[in-house]
Amino acid sequence: MTATLMESGAVVERADVARPTFAAVLRAEWVKLRTVRSTWWTLVATFVLGAGLTTLICWGNADWLASPEADESPGSFITWGMMIAQITAVVLGALVVTTEYGTGMIRTTFAAVPARGRVLAAKSLLVVALLGVVGTVTAFVGYAGGNYFLDREGIGMSMSGDVLRSMYGSGLYLAGIGLFTIAVGFLLRHTAGTISIVLALMLILGNMVNLIPGAFGEWVTKLMPGNAGSPISTPVSFNPNLFDAWTGFAVFCLEIAVLLVAAYVVVKRRDA
Amino acid sequence: MIRAHALTKRFPAGKGETRTAVDAIDFVVEPGRVTGFLGPNGAGKSTTMRMILGLDAPTSGTVSVNGHRYADSPAPLREIGALLDAHAIHPGRSARDHLRWLAASNGIPTTRVGEVLDLVGLESVAGQRAGRFSLGMGQRLGIAAAMLGDPPVVVLDEPVNGLDPEGIRWVRTFARQLADEGRTVFISSHLMSEMALMADHLLVIGRGQILADCSMTEFMSDHATSYVRVKAPALGDAATLLGGRGLDVSRVDDEIRVVGLDAAAIGDTLFRHGLAVHELTLVRSSLEDAFMTLTADSVEYHAMTEGAAR
Known part of the structure; x- marks a missing residue:
């Protein structure tokens, strides 16, 4: 059968249809991503929280930072909002995967694209691209807003060196978090579970391991994904004992890679 | 395929x-x-x-x-x-x-x-x-x-x-x-x-x-078989008579079930031999019944109600 006559009279040739190449799967996932509101809400929230809170916190602290009793660097404040914006990156990464499991749509997806690794790869690529761009733009706008108040107190920072790095570093960090959450989402298949586990790991556990005494505690603290990944998103880290920006980010990427491989193996084997 | x-x-x-x-x-x-x-x-x-x-x-x-x-x-x-x-x-x-x-x-x-x-x-x-x-x-x-x-x-x-x-x-x-x-x-x-x-x-x-x-x-x-239910005072005689004509007759409780002849013909036959008939009904087992019978052993959960136990 090369062509079939449908009720409507339309004839579809089998030959003119491409196989589900990676490009096709990428297009399909892009249609999925842009046709639900949650994508846009989380991206808007990333921007508003990231840029807005940075501006707000700089406005509130500029005068103290300029004073002699300041014991923190303005560099720790100029991307402050990204600490909160990372929550929305987690939400986006989770929703992209777990709503499909929640509704059962994942079966439709895997029936249409039996090569499940392509689905994982396409989702990952899109979330990385979106969060990378939105994270970077957010950091720049936050800088513009925050630096305005720092400038007024004479402690403004020029857009170069570590400050510039923290701008695209914010994009990289958010992209990494989105990817991390995608992997966890494929492993857990549950929205609330995925979001709470990743947030607990990044925000709560990451700080609690600080309490473990000795060199062991120091290393565990350094290696926690949030602690390893976040220094790249700020010119000066609040915690001086963490890895420096690029070393930490490399560690973070390694952790993401391990999780992604685990997710790939499990998704390929598990019944959908 | x-x-x-x-x-x-x-x-x-x-x-x-x-x-x-x-x-x-x-x-x-x-x-x-x-x-x-x-x-x-x-x-x-x-x-x-x-x-x-x-x-x-x-x-x-x-x-x-x-x-x-x-x-x-x-x-x-x-x-x-x-x-x-x-x-x-x-x-x-x-x-x-x-x-x-x-x-x-x-x-x-x-x-x-x-x-x-x-x-x-x-x-x-x-x-x-x-x-x-x-x-x-x-x-x-x-x-x-x-x-x-x-x-x-x-x-x-x-x-x-x-x-x-x-x-x-x-x-x-x-x-x-x-x-x-x-x-x-x-x-x-x-x-x-x-x-x-x-x-x-x-x-x-x-x-x-x-x-x-x-x-x-x-x-x-x-699977969807049908039979004629016959109730008569002289059930044994009726069964012997119909059975003798090559029909498939089975006796269940106070009735006999006849396969192979329609209700009217069965009634006529019994009448010609002077046997009184109290009931003559065509019982058709539906496809649903057939399916139920076939899968009776394989349903996961049985409802233990009177209706289901018939």
């Missing part, structure tokens, strides 16, 4: 034990006719369908679609169209967008989306969020999705579940049309009455095993 060979699926059931959902079944679903996949809930219908689509991996055995494993298909949606669960749609995405991403995934031209929406009669609500859809609209959307690739094989899991009579009729007509176009149509249901109206061929499954694999007409003549 769908072909299963020794297809088996076991699930872990805790404490190191396994539950066999599908037990080494063999079957072939032929093109050009509607094959009904009939069985009580939990009989293994959905598991079988998921294995056909490569969603669940068989524990052992094989199943092929158009001669090869589904997962190896170069263009899956062109190979087989499936409706597994009408609820499996993102509630915030419109029907059109749902079909769009599916089309994109298999490189099917977007123009096809409008065609299948037309086909199922959803074009006027295509822009609405699918979360607002009734179950019937969801089923139609699922069928539209199945038809996107204009596939030679169509698999529908319980497509009439929750549909109103008009919707049921539509599915029935649609299935018939697909089979008439030469496609392989495989439809599951737990309702015999529905299958009787829709299917040409029956595959009955219970507790993971194939209980019957035959044409609808064969199934009817084999």
Whole structure:
């Protein structure tokens, strides 16, 4: 059968249809991503929280930072909002995967694209691209807003060196978090579970391991994904004992890679 | 064509034990006719369908679609169209967008989306969020999705579940049309009455095993038998008399059941021999009864009510 006559009279040739190449799967996932509101809400929230809170916190602290009793660097404040914006990156990464499991749509997806690794790869690529761009733009706008108040107190920072790095570093960090959450989402298949586990790991556990005494505690603290990944998103880290920006980010990427491989193996084997 | 060979699926059931959902079944679903996949809930219908689509991996055995494993298909949606669960749609995405991403995934031209929406009669609500859809609209959307690739094989899991009579009729007509176009149509249901109206061929499954694999007409003549119930004061005499005429007579409690002659002829015969008759009834066992009898041992949960115990 090369062509079939449908009720409507339309004839579809089998030959003119491409196989589900990676490009096709990428297009399909892009249609999925842009046709639900949650994508846009989380991206808007990333921007508003990231840029807005940075501006707000700089406005509130500029005068103290300029004073002699300041014991923190303005560099720790100029991307402050990204600490909160990372929550929305987690939400986006989770929703992209777990709503499909929640509704059962994942079966439709895997029936249409039996090569499940392509689905994982396409989702990952899109979330990385979106969060990378939105994270970077957010950091720049936050800088513009925050630096305005720092400038007024004479402690403004020029857009170069570590400050510039923290701008695209914010994009990289958010992209990494989105990817991390995608992997966890494929492993857990549950929205609330995925979001709470990743947030607990990044925000709560990451700080609690600080309490473990000795060199062991120091290393565990350094290696926690949030602690390893976040220094790249700020010119000066609040915690001086963490890895420096690029070393930490490399560690973070390694952790993401391990999780992604685990997710790939499990998704390929598990019944959908 | 769908072909299963020794297809088996076991699930872990805790404490190191396994539950066999599908037990080494063999079957072939032929093109050009509607094959009904009939069985009580939990009989293994959905598991079988998921294995056909490569969603669940068989524990052992094989199943092929158009001669090869589904997962190896170069263009899956062109190979087989499936409706597994009408609820499996993102509630915030419109029907059109749902079909769009599916089309994109298999490189099917977007123009096809409008065609299948037309086909199922959803074009006027295509822009609405699918979360607002009734179950019937969801089923139609699922069928539209199945038809996107204009596939030679169509698999529908319980497509009439929750549909109103008009919707049921539509599915029935649609299935018939697909089979008439030469496609392989495989439809599951737990309702015999529905299958009787829709299917040409029956595959009955219970507790993971194939209980019957035959044409609808064969199934009817084999399983839906009828007999004439006779009650008479001289029951023994009546039984001897009718039995002597080569009829199949069995005595059950205070009645005899006669197969092979209609009620009027039986009455006349008894009358000619001066035997009084108190009751003469044609008892037709329905297809539903036949199905119940066939699967009686394989339903997972029995309702312990008077009505079910008849």
